[in-house]
Amino acid sequence: MIEKSKPIITPLVAVDTVILTVHNNKLCVLLAKIKFGPFKGMHGIPGGRVKIDETLENAAKRELLEKTGLTDVYLEQLYSFGSIKRDPSVRIVSVSYFALVNSNEVELKSTGKYAEITWCPVHKLETLAYDHNTIIKYALFRLKNKIRYTNIMYSLLPNKFTLSDLQKMYELTLEKKLDKRNFRKKIMSSHLIKESGIEEGVSHRPSKLYSFKSNHPVYVEIF
Amino acid sequence: MIEKSKPIITPLVAVDTVILTVHNNKLCVLLAKIKFGPFKGMHGIPGGRVKIDETLENAAKRELLEKTGLTDVYLEQLYSFGSIKRDPSVRIVSVSYFALVNSNEVELKSTGKYAEITWCPVHKLETLAYDHNTIIKYALFRLKNKIRYTNIMYSLLPNKFTLSDLQKMYELTLEKKLDKRNFRKKIMSSHLIKESGIEEGVSHRPSKLYSFKSNHPVYVEIF
DNA sequence: CCAAAAGTGTTGGGGATACACCCATGA
DNA sequence: TCATGGGTGTATCCCCAACACTTTTGG
Incomplete structure (x- = not known):
């Protein structure tokens, strides 16, 4: 299954997760400050490469667990974004997920890749790394619709x-x-x-x- | 952007397209007989690897053009499937699309990878290659909903x-x-x-x- | 007894459903 | 004139939106 000595000619696969909560009476999204790479210093939603032996959903769950400590929350695949230059340094296809969490049960944890992690009101977003503003808009759209016909x-x-x-x-x-x-x-x-x-x-x-x-x-x- | 002499440790990215039409008074899906690989001889929906320099949507459009000769049809991303063993021989993440076409405008064309191409009524599907039965079900679900509030x-x-x-x-x-x-x-x-x-x-x-x-x-x- | 939030019913209008008959044409 | 599908109107019901006052508790 693993091929050696070949140039990578396939896009890489990553998962990005929009984690939403209500915090201080506002709908908020979890943002992380990025330490490295082309968007160093900017904020974005947490994400990372999908490992060869984990499913897309498990990759999203891993991300969620690392950042929030939570496991049993609502998690749903949103959409896959595949613009060629969404990451200017390497071709990455991002499968986005969104999760809903209760902020009282969360203690935000920074981990290696990110400098700090915060809740940011979804209607006061700065310009984020990658296409993350687009992804969050999409998540909000989906959420608005979905609460009309689900629990x-x-x-x-x-x-x-x-x-x-x-x-x-x-x-x-x-x-x-x-x-x-x-x-x-x-x-x-x-x-x-x-x-x-x-x-x-x-x-x-x-x-x-x-x-x-x-x-x-x-x-x-x-x- | 291209790294050499490294084992591939990322899942590969493919696009699979559910092409739907009404043919002989039945809702049908375009199926292709697969020539090679672990599902040789079985039918499936057309699909293939995403090239490093094409978007997901363009990959789907390419597939559609090859098989049907059509370009300006409704095409929408469905969902991304990433089970680890969906292709038993290699780890592939499949981004699925669905398209709606008018069968009168289509002349089905076989190409290298597939032996024959046919319209198959969606309610008489055999067991297909990969997780293609699941993908088609998902497309039908989406279609049923979407015609209620779109053109x-x-x-x-x-x-x-x-x-x-x-x-x-x-x-x-x-x-x-x-x-x-x-x-x-x-x-x-x-x-x-x-x-x-x-x-x-x-x-x-x-x-x-x-x-x-x-x-x-x-x-x-x-x- | 006052403040603060909880809890509760009714009415009117609009949209959805159910339903059956006449119309235009070619053969 | 007949066969074939095209085209139309009305009555009913139910659901939704609009709307304001009473209740319970703690201080």
């Missing part, structure tokens, strides 16, 4: 949450206010979540807590 | 067509009968097509001909 919000929220929490997630993602009564009707009629206790220690009427029935993707019309 | 049927039909022709395309793709009156109302209110003459030489009331206003993808809610 993938489970991956953005803690296990138990209030309906107001959930509504806020939808509002931040869709970038618009939603009507509270209609929102609740739709969510409840989707049967994706179940009651799961009562909030405590708040100085107002305590809300019911809910949790998703499934922590795996389920497809149902919601909106 | 991509333009690529499956001749330039001028009747509303009955169009309805038949939808029915074959969605695998269900549609109500004629409601279908026409929805299509007309989408404003995607325009009147374009009258049918001639039929032994019944001649139908109006229509054509798509745009032969490029347009997104509009239809169904």
